[in-house]
Amino acid sequence: xxxxxxxxxxxxxxxxxxxxxxxxxxxxxxxxxxxxxxxxxxxxxxxxxxxxxxxxxxxxxxxxxxxxxxxxxxxxxxxxxxxxxxxxxxxxxxxxxxxxxxxxxxxxxxxxxxxxxxxxxxxxxxxxxxxxxxxxxxxxxxxxxxxxxxxxxxxxxxxxxxxxxxxxxxxxxxxxxxxxxxxxxxxxxxxxxxxxxxxxxxxxxxxxxxxxxxxxxxxxxxxxxxxxxxxxxxxxxxxxxxxx
Ligand code: 9D3
Numbered sequence: 535x536x537x538x539x540x541x542x543x544x545x546x547x548x549x550x551x552x553x554x555x556x557x558x559x560x561x562x563x564x565x566x567x568x569x570x571x572x573x574x575x576x577x578x579x580x581x582x583x584x585x586x587x588x589x590x591x592x593x594x595x596x597x598x599x600x601x602x603x604x605x606x607x608x609x610x611x612x613x614x615x616x617x618x619x620x621x622x623x624x625x626x627x628x629x630x631x632x633x634x635x636x637x638x639x640x641x642x643x644x645x646x647x648x649x650x651x652x653x654x655x656x657x658x659x660x661x662x663x664x665x666x667x668x669x670x671x672x673x674x675x676x677x678x679x680x681x682x683x684x685x686x687x688x689x690x691x692x693x694x695x696x697x698x699x700x701x702x703x704x705x706x707x708x709x710x711x712x713x714x715x716x717x718x719x720x721x722x723x724x725x726x727x728x729x730x731x732x733x734x735x736x737x738x739x740x741x742x743x744x745x746x747x748x749x750x751x752x753x754x755x756x757x758x759x760x761x762x763x764x765x766x767x768x769x770x771x772x773x774x775x776x777x778x
Pocket of ligand 1: 619620621644645646647648649663664665666667668669670671672673674676
């Protein structure tokens with residue numbers, strides 16, 4: 535996979551992509567990530583990328599020319615998804631990450647200022663993504679979140695220790711509690727079942743803990759997954775107990 539990122543702040547991307555899973559994926563040539571400074575695609579003496587909004591109002595708007603020039607230079611004649619990171623986009627979730635992971639190439643545009651010229655949305659962009667309902671200063675951090683979530687889906691990115699399908703959000707449930715040594719820390723012990731060596735019992739306990747945690751913290755997630763009848767009865771019993 536190849537990911538091109540268009541930004542006014544290319545320096546923001548040094549660091550996050552140089553560590554851990556993304557670095558390994560780059561080293562293994564599962565992905566190549568190319569950061570482009572939008573200013574390099576201007577053609578005026580002052581390298582201007584933004585201007586005040588027609589009709590008046592506060593702030594600045596990203597001009598269309600550098601964005602069109604950059605996208606056209608990258609894609610040539612090919613049809614490649616062009617994704618704008620914007621607070622007005624569709625909410626990014628695990629399903630969206632899995633969908634983007636099927637692409638061979640994509641171009642991410644990081645917005646800034648009050649926004650981008652609407653003609654960019656209408657005639658250049660194929661998809662708009664937001665990473666959540668909070669205000670960021672620009673699309674750069676959102677692009678890094680998207681890249682991280684997508685790259686770890688690529689076959690081979692996680693190495694032998696784990697597979698992306700085991701992620702809690704891939705199962706649709708929150709993760710069960712984890713413990714490691716020491717067995718007693720400041721007087722706090724570890725659940726007996728985890729020390730029992732009874733793997734069937736441990737698996738059952740973990741599944742119940744995942745279900746309980748999801749019920750209590752993210753009941754919205756339960757509506758989107760398939761539970762066995764036994765699991766449904768367990769949760770109904772717990773939901774009734776919890777409301778007492
Ligand atoms: C002045 C009105 N603002 C809307 C609340 C405009 C505005 C705010 C923040 C315009 C751009 C931005 C910068 N944010 C992003 O570019 C962005 C973003 C976000 O702020 N939250 C969640 N996801 C994303 S993706 C890109």
